[in-house]
Amino acid sequence: MPEILEVEMYAEAARRVIGRRVSRVTHLDSLVVADPEIVRSLEGKRINDVTCLGKVLTLHTSSLAVDLHFGMAGRIIVDGRSPIDELSYAASDDSKWIRFGLSFGQGFLCVSDPRRFARVHPSHHGEGLGPDAMTIGxxxxxxxxxxxxxxxxxxxxxxxxxxxxxxxxxxxxxxxxxxxxxxxxxxxxxxxxxxxxxxxxxxxxxxxxxxxxxxxxxxxxxxxxxxxxxxxxxxxxxxxxxxxxxxxxxxx
Ligand SMILES: [Zn+2]
Missing domain, CATH: 1.10.8.50 (Helicase, Ruva Protein; domain 3)
Known part of the structure; x- marks a missing residue:
């Protein structure tokens, strides 16, 4: 299960798309993505930051931020590569498991989750979350x-x-x-x-x-x-x- 360490690795991978403009939202799974019309409005926007708090990764644009939760088995794939190998998490890159996907002029970012426990929604900006385990004093x-x-x-x-x-x-x-x-x-x-x-x-x-x-x-x-x-x-x-x-x- 992705915990804070895995989500940090996902964020590291996702930072590769900072500066890229979303050309198309390619996947919006009905169970995984809440408020799909808002999330779809990422199209045309440039990703200008990637942050994480606990197990939540946030993609930021100048006018919209979107939270990604990875559930029990969700993985991020950026430009065809995932930072987590398949054996540890019994997941795979099978394209039928892509629940959320962004394509850029070049490359893509997606969330693959065979179990569909991942969640994607307009950002809650950390509401309801305690301090991050990495840094709490x-x-x-x-x-x-x-x-x-x-x-x-x-x-x-x-x-x-x-x-x-x-x-x-x-x-x-x-x-x-x-x-x-x-x-x-x-x-x-x-x-x-x-x-x-x-x-x-x-x-x-x-x-x-x-x-x-x-x-x-x-x-x-x-x-x-x-x-x-x-x-x-x-x-x-x-x-x-x-x-x-x-x-x-x-x-x-
Ligand atoms: Zn013992």
Missing amino acids: RREFRERVSGRNTPIKAVLLDQSTVAGLGNMLVDEILWRADVDPRRKKLDAATVDIIHARMRVVLPQLAKRGGSHTGRVSVELRVPGSACPRDGAILSRATVGGRTTFWCPKHQR
Whole structure:
């Protein structure tokens, strides 16, 4: 699933189209694209910036901005290339999965999503999103996360608390912070540890190639896997609505 690291890679790829004028909106999937008539009015406009906040990528023109959400399996393809390889995400470049597409005089940008959970709409300009997980400071993170009467896993997945974390990154961060994902009402000291681990994990995994490259890697996310730190069999349950893996021995 695309999390903040993947969306950063998508943004990096999308920045190639800055300065290009949209000649045609080629795909407007009825389920994926909201307000298609407004989105279609990208035609004739020049892309002058690409930004992201959490998992939302925004294409800016001088008079219209459009948000792209990638859902569970959405990928961006720019000029025929995607920054994410197919194996990690079980997606493909099959043209029948293109849900949103822009063609420029030269080249194109599109969102490919076999599962149709991607969303494209006129920009909400960050409304409803918390601060970006890459940059949120320790104090603000502590204020938003500590003391909440909800499992910490759910708190961190809530995009209005912190924007950008998804299922795999949260499991990785809590594994490194020695915190049980089901715990509630965390004290400030524990939340500070989570923040510190997050600030290390995000750039580290970005360098390695994405959310699936953590110590609790995608290969370990199957029943019966052992904790790479102490060998305990990882626990598995639905926490915060998502399949969660954690170590019953060192995560407390
Ligand atoms: Zn362990």
